[in-house]
Amino acid sequence: xxxxxxxxxxxxxxxxxxxxxxxxxxxxxxxxxxxxxxxxxxxxxxxxxxxxxxxxxxxxxxxxxxxxxxxxxxxxxxxxxxxxxxxxxxxxxxxx
Numbered sequence: 388x389x390x391x392x393x394x395x396x397x398x399x400x401x402x403x404x405x406x407x408x409x410x411x412x413x414x415x416x417x418x419x420x421x422x423x424x425x426x427x428x429x430x431x432x433x434x435x436x437x438x439x440x441x442x443x444x445x446x447x448x449x450x451x452x453x454x455x456x457x458x459x460x461x462x463x464x465x466x467x468x469x470x471x472x473x474x475x476x477x478x479x480x481x482x483x
Contacts, residue, residue, distance in 0.1 A: 399432070400434060401432055401435065401436065402431075402435050403438075404436065406440065407419060407439070408443070408444070409440070411441075413443055416443050417444065423435050423449070424448045424449060
């Protein structure tokens with residue numbers, strides 16, 4: 388939070404964290420996950436993206452998650468959305 392440019396009077400709507408837990412022990416991991424899910428960081432950003440190889444926290448603490456294995460989605464709680472593409476309406480050509 389201290390690195391955000393407060394003088395601009397605005398903050399971005401998201402934060403992207405790439406491997407912030409890589410050198411953390413369990414208590415520090417728990418503290419950061421708490422900040423990201425219920426603490427100051429969660430209240431400051433509409434979207435939080437966390438990339439982590441750590442399995443020392445429960446991913447279900449986050450609103451949505453995707454767990455990857457071998458480049459494929461192994462587990463997710465993202466909603467399944469089926470896009471319905473409307474077919475073009477074909478009008479009959481007027482009789483000549």
